[in-house]
Amino acid sequence: MVRERGLIDGHLENWIAGLPKGPLFEPMAYLLGLPAKRVRPVLALMGCELFGGKAEDVLDEAIGIELFHNFTLMHDDIMDASPLRRGQPTVHAKWNVNTAILSGDAMLVKAYQLMGADPHVLATFNRYALEVCEGQQHDMDFEHRNSVTLVEYKEMIRLKTAVLLSCALRVGACKARASVEDQDWIGAFGENLGLAFQLRDDVLDAFGNSAVTGKQQGGDLRNGKKTWLMIRALERSNEVGDGRLVTELNKVVDQRDVDAMIQLLRELGVEQEAETEVARLEAAAFAALDAVEVAENRKKPLRELAQALQERKS
């Protein structure tokens, strides 16, 4: 994984250095230059290597997926009116909304330029790109609704986050001419891994050790963010006729008792349910990886990556 990360960093740096000057391209360089884990492009390389392809042969497409991801961040930050991204000003805050719209559009075109001309790769990318837009649409719709079911929330997270991990792995697999069945399996691995990752994030926010996570414990709960935990806790409260969570949420943000909310989630069994769900998703990811028809030693890097995510405390 270290090698893949090095290849991505080098290729992306070159790509950024080749951008023309001017307000259309500078925001791309800025956003891509913020520190990031590059999970998606690394997965594209690993997906290619899993099936015997060379990482070098899928570098353009890997960077294309990272560009697409950053295009969605640039536009989502406008829609969410977010002032900060990775601790730095968002593009629309640093420049202005119009620049962020147009530079984002150009970034999407640039992503397509990198996706190459393999019709299967393009078809895969097109399908997932549209699903990511649909995910963001669901997310925006939810803000105007009083209640969102757990099923709806999971579908939103699947579309907005998990499918692009799936896409990255599939694009890599496709470049290495994996069979359609194997592409489906590695896609399922990525999707379940993405869902588990997102839910683990929610769990760490509420029940993690803030000294390890580096974030204030229960930040999302305090803000009343509609996460898996919050939606399920409200469902459970309703089922057992417990009004305490609603009472907390009816208070203004800085008067909410976060410790009490965390304790309540435990009492309602939501922590346990979430842990069970994360474990189920991780098991589904490993099962999908098991089903891929390549030698076991080839699967090792992806298996280790999934285990590292499974065991993470931050």
Add this chain to the structure above:
Amino acid sequence: MVRERGLIDGHLENWIAGLPKGPLFEPMAYLLGLPAKRVRPVLALMGCELFGGKAEDVLDEAIGIELFHNFTLMHDDIMDASPLRRGQPTVHAKWNVNTAILSGDAMLVKAYQLMGADPHVLATFNRYALEVCEGQQHDMDFEHRNSVTLVEYKEMIRLKTAVLLSCALRVGACKARASVEDQDWIGAFGENLGLAFQLRDDVLDAFGNSAVTGKQQGGDLRNGKKTWLMIRALERSNEVGDGRLVTELNKVVDQRDVDAMIQLLRELGVEQEAETEVARLEAAAFAALDAVEVAENRKKPLRELAQALQERKS
């Protein structure tokens, strides 16, 4: 051309009817449903037929280009804060800015879905798509500048408007396997036609018969819009030391004497210069069409289209 228009209308109607429900797709159907001339997709079909291809074989790509055009309209209208498009509320006015951003993004992805998998078609489309973004960037930059030269203005119009006509014709030619030289010639035809069309629009605004154009004479002049005519008139005023145009522009909009401004443009020789420039661009378009190596009778439809645009009074 009537036949091509019929094919486009039918195919686009089917495409719109196949869209899912929901706020991501409804704005696409709305914007595409407003009355429009469909110049770009018709040119894609005509470019294909010119080289012996079947119009039916390039319908998807033609609709893809029309989708791309409408995506740029949806986002440009946000950036320009325009309340109306084709006499109807713009998407961001009818829904909201976030919906217009996201639906536009999804429309661009949908456009790519239709562009097919021919690597030459895709490369052509990618190149021009980025140029259109660059054109909009120039247009936005110009708003914050006191002076724009005629050369800069023409380059902005070329990128923002003319290149997409060129792109449509080239995509059609490419699908019909025209030679690279012929693709270049038909592209040059489209670009010069587009430039002539835009400049003719400016001339008709100032000097056309409002009973025929259906628009108030000199509307752009009154609003101080930076058109070819306005930029050239300011240059000429400066050259001859005539302060009258600047005096008019320093007045509030509804106190400006439009008749005097029109008369001034005539006195400064700008009307004549613009007519000469339109004629030059049209001649360049016809010369490019002449250079295409196909039988003369095949060129007839495009020649007639260009002549109709040349003779238009509205």
